[in-house]
Amino acid sequence: MEHLQDKDGPISVPPNLFKAIESGDCVLFAGMGLGAQAGYPTWSELVSNAVNWCLREGVLGKDFAHKSNQDIFQLEPNLAADLLTAELKQANVLSSILSFLREQYSMPQKTDGSLFREIHEIGFAAIVTTSFDRSLEPILSPLSPPVFTSNDTEQLIGRLNRREPFLLKLFGRLELPDTITFSPAELRDQMDRRIEFRQFISSLFLTRTVLFMGSSLGGIRFYLENARLGEISKSKRHYALVNIDAQFREAEVGLLSRRYGIDVLPFDGSPDFSLLRQFVHGLHENQAASRDDSRVRSVFASSSETEVGHGAVLESIHLQNVGAFEEMEVRFHKRWTVLLGDNGVGKSTILRGIASALCGEDAATYADRLIRTGKDQSRITLKFQNSGTYSYAFEISRKSVGVNVLSLPGRPLDTAGTLILGFPPLRTVSWKMPTGTFWDESSSRPLVTDLLPLVTNEPDPRIDKLKQWILTVEYQSKSASDGPRYQRLLNDLFDVIGRLTGDVKIEFGGIDLENRRILVRTEDGLVAFEQVSQGATSLLGWVGVLLQRLYEMYRQSPNPRSESAIVLIDEIDAHMHPAWQQSIVEKLTECFPNTQFICSTHSPLVVGGMDISQIIKFSRDKATGMVYQESLDSQLTMGGTDLQLTSRLFGLRTALDSGETRRHYTEYQLLLQKGESISDSKSKESSNWSEFWSFDSGPLSRLQCRVQLRGWFRPC
DSSP: OTTBOOOSSSOOOOHHHHHHHHTTOEEEEEOHHHHGGGTOOOHHHHHHHHHHHHHHHTOSOHHHHHHHHHTGGGSOHHHHHHHHHHHHHHTTOTTHHHHHHHHHTOSOOSSOSHHHHHHHHHOOSEEEEOOSSSTTSOSSGGGOOOEEOGGGHHHHHHHHHTTOOOEEETTOOTTSGGGOOOSHHHHHHHHHHOHHHHHHHHHHHHHSEEEEESOOHHHHHHHHHHTTOOOOOTTSOEEEEEEOSTTOOHHHHHHHHHHHOEEEEEEOOOTTOHHHHHHHHHHHHHHHHHSGGGOOOOTTOOGGGSOTTOOOEEEEEEEEEETTEEEEEEEOOSSEEEEEEOTTSSHHHHHHHHHHHHHGGGGHHHHGGGBOTTOSEEEEEEEEESSSEEEEEEEEEEOSSSEEEEEESSOHHHHSOSEEEEEOSOOOOOSOOOOOOOOOGGGGSOOGGGTHHHHHTSOOTHHHHHHHHHHHHHHHHHHSTTHHHHHHHHHHHHHHHHHHHTTSOOEEEEEETTTTEEEEEETTEEEEGGGSOHHHHHHHHHHHHHHHHHHHHTTTOSOGGGSOEEEEESSTTTTOOHHHHHHHHHHHHHHOTTEEEEEEOOOHHHHTTOOGGGEEEEEEOTTTOOEEEOOOOTTTTSSOHHHHHTSTTTOOSBSSOTTHHHHHHHHHHHHHHHTOOTTTOOOTTHHHHHHHHTOOSSHHHHHHHHHHHHHHBOOO
8 A cells, every 4th residue: 555654664754844844834642652662561451450450559439349250451541541431430439530530650761761861862852642651751950841731722822823832731731730631521521611621732743744653543533533624634744653563553544644744654563663763763863964064953942043034925815705705816926916907806805715715713703705796605715835835715605694614624724824803994093091901911922802993994093002011012121020021022123114204203102101101202392192183094004913913922032133924914005105105115125024914995195116927916807707817027016106196006187186187188189189379379378378377399209299198098
C-alpha cells in the first residue's frame, strides 16, 4: 500500500517530514508508548494496573471484584477505563484515581535519557502528550516552554497563532488535580463541552505537520474523531510511527491515510525498541546538520526568537452565488489590493464575504445577506499561503427560518496563524466616557470581534473601546513594572498618527483624570479626543485599533508593528483630506511593513502611482447585468487625478464641474470640431467666451484647449 512503508529494516524518514521540522512546522503527538521507553506503563498496562490497584486497596466493593474477575480484563483498554471510571464515580471515590496515578508515576525513569534529550533537541514546534509522566518536560528549566492542559485554551490558541512553543498534557498534570482526566469517555465529554479546545486541536492538525509516536492506530483515530475533524485536504501530510502489534490493522492504515492524510511508518517493536531509537536519532542528526554553527534550535527556545513578520497571506477568494456574483475568483496582492467600481458591483460584498468566512458560525446571524437573490445556497472559499497553501470553504444554505452555515475543514480564523481585522465604512467616536481600565489576556490571539463590525456593516464600536485602552496604557506606563513598554506603545500610536496626518498636528496631550477624557494637542491647543475632526478621528480610530491588537497579540515581539496582519477596510478614504488620501498607501506600508491591506475606495488619490497588479476594477455588463473584472492597462494609475478619473479606473465622462464650465467647454469643443475659433463665432456670447477663458483666438489657444480637453474629457 502506498501509505504504508516496508516494516522490515530501518524506518525511512520521509523528506517532507524533515522539511516540516526544519521550517518549525512539525508538532510531536506523543502517546504513552513513548513514555514506556522511560519505564512507565503503556495505556493498556496503566488500565490493567488501575483495576488491580482498586481491587488491592479495596477502593471498590466485592461486586466490582466479581465483575472484574469475569470480564473487565478482557475488555479493550478504552472500554475498561470507561467502566472503571463509571464505577468509581458511582461509589463517589473517583478522586482515588489521583492517588493511583501519583503512585504509578513517582518512580524514577529507567533510561539514560538520551532518547528524550534528542527529542528535545530536534526542534518540534510543540509537543502534545497523552502521558502523565514528565519525561517530555524540559531538562533545563530556564529554557522551558509553558506546560498547558485543556484548561488553558486561550493561551494555547494564542501560542499556536504566534507560532510559539508549548507542551500540552492532554489528560492533565498530576500536580493540578482539577485537570486530570483518566478515561477516554471523560476526554470525549470534555471536548464536547469545551468547543474552543476542540477547535484548537482541530486547528493544530490543520495548520501543522503532526508526527505521532507512541500511539496505536486506534488511539490516533480516537483523538482525531473527537476533535470532529472531517475529511481534510491531501496536500497536508502527517506521519505516524506505529508499532506492529496485535492491534495493528492495515485497513485502519488506509482509513487514516484517506480521511486524515496520515502516512503510517510501521516498525517491529523489539524489546529494546531499537528501530524507534534509530528513527529519532536520524531526525536528530538531520536537524543538527542543518543548524548554523551547531546551535541547538530546541522546542524550548524562548518566544523572543520567533521570526518577525511570519504569517499568513490571503491569496484569493472564490465566490459562488454571493451578492452580485454568480461565480467569481478574486486574487489578492500580498501587500495591497484596492477594489474599485461603481456602487452596487460588490466591493463591500467581497470584504464582508472574507470576514464572514473567517468568523464561521459566529457570522451566521448575518450570513443570509450574502446569498445571491433567487438562490438558496452560497459558498465562499478562501485560500491562504503560510508555509504551504490552505483552502477553507464557508457554505451558507437557507432554511425555513434563518440559515445554516458550515466551515470546512474548520474556521480559518483559528488556523490562519495571523492577526486579521475588518473595518466597516462607518468609523466614528462618541462622547461616551471610558468606564475603567482593561488588558484582556484572551486578546493575545485572533478574535471574532476583530471582524464582526465589518460583517454587520454597522458603526464600529471599537473606537470607543480604544479610548479605554489608551487610558489603560497611560496608567500602566506610570505604575506597572514594565512601564517603559507601555510608554513606548503610547508613543508609537501617536508617532504613526503623526506620520499619516503630515502637517496636521495631532499629539498625545495627557489624561483629564477628573472627567476621564483623553486629551490631544492640536493647532488649537489641548482638546478632547472626541473634538478632533471626523477624518482624524476615523484615522486615529482604526489605526489605533490595529496597533492595539498588534501589541496584544505579539507581546513578546521587539517590534509588533512589523509582525504579520491582514486588514480589510471598506472605503479607506472615508472622511479623509485629499492630502491624506494621496499618501495613505505609502505611509501605511512604511508603518506596517508586513501587513496585507485589502480595501475599497472611490478616490483616485488613493490609487495614484500604485502598481496596476494591486488594483481590481469591477464593472457590470449592461446587456447581461453580470459583474466582471476589467483588464487594466499598466499606465492607468500614472499622471494626474483628472486623467485617472476619466480613465477606465473610474469611468467619468469628464472631470469638469457639472455647471457653467462644462456647458461652455461642450460648446467650445463643437466650435473646434467645425474648425472655427471663438472670434469666428457669430454667437452673441463670443465676447463672453474670451472673457470667461481669458484665451486669445489664435492657434496656440486652440492647442491649449485641445490639451486640456484630453485631460478633462474621456474620448467618446
